[in-house]
Amino acid sequence: MKVLLDIKDDKALHLMEVLKSLPYVKTKTISDKKALLMEEIKEAVQELNLIRQGKLKGIPAKKLLDEL
Numbered sequence: 001m002k003v004l005l006d007i008k009d010d011k012a013l014h015l016m017e018v019l020k021s022l023p024y025v026k027t028k029t030i031s032d033k034k035a036l037l038m039e040e041i042k043e044a045v046q047e048l049n050l051i052r053q054g055k056l057k058g059i060p061a062k063k064l065l066d067e068l
Helices: 011-019 032-052 061-067
Strands: none
Touching: none
16 A cells, blocks of 8 residues: 655654654655645546546537647
């Protein structure tokens, strides 16, 4: 299982030490930029799923490109 945690900087060091001490846990620190990108992709996939379910109206690609 993979888990992404958002922890205040002043508390993160202690928690990372605890997690690293557990033999069954692997830790990897990612940048704020990468975390933001991951969150935006997750939101986009959720929005796409809502569009496919008919719960949200999508924008045709041609209209989107015309706006650019």
